[in-house]
Amino acid sequence: MSRYRPPRTAGTALITPEGEARMRAELHELWHVRRPQVTQSVSEAAAQGDRSENAEYTYGKKMLREIDSRVRFLTKRLENLKVVSERPSDPNKVYFGAWVTVENEHGEQSRYRIVGPDELDLKQGLISIDSPLARALIGKALDAEVRVHTPTGEQTLYVVEIAYP
Numbered sequence: 001m002s003r004y005r006p007p008r009t010a011g012t013a014l015i016t017p018e019g020e021a022r023m024r025a026e027l028h029e030l031w032h033v034r035r036p037q038v039t040q041s042v043s044e045a046a047a048q049g050d051r052s053e054n055a056e057y058t059y060g061k062k063m064l065r066e067i068d069s070r071v072r073f074l075t076k077r078l079e080n081l082k083v084v085s086e087r088p089s090d091p092n093k094v095y096f097g098a099w100v101t102v103e104n105e106h107g108e109q110s111r112y113r114i115v116g117p118d119e120l121d122l123k124q125g126l127i128s129i130d131s132p133l134a135r136a137l138i139g140k141a142l143d144a145e146v147r148v149h150t151p152t153g154e155q156t157l158y159v160v161e162i163a164y165p
Helices: 017-046 055-080 132-137
Strands: 099-103 109-115 126-128 145-150 153-163
Touching: 017 055, 109 132, 126 132, 132 145, 132 153
Parallel strands: 109 126
Antiparallel strands: 099 109, 099 153, 145 153
């Protein structure tokens, strides 16, 4: 049996201006703040002598590999992303970047913003455009009925409000 696993898709290459700013800030923090700190600690640990049993040196080298890996990922991802900053021509329909308030059959309301997969944060109400809910909402107008397949079964939601920042 092979251990090969096909690479995961990176998702839709769209991002909001806020998401791009967060990614660029993370890249700057890693490259200009964290990496120099870790490099300094590794060089100090290396100066202590025997590196084979030096835990600080080993841990520092591991941290450098992780930082470099994340920097490479962020750099490549930012090159391929398209920043969507303009509002859609029809603001009465749900498109990328919209804040959407939906109501279920029990009258409970939830508010979500449709963003790129790199910005996903359910605690803040940010859902990926690749998610089943976002795919069901895209193109829907106010008061539209939306059916979404969830792990607990099919849900019916109603679009109550659409807003663009």
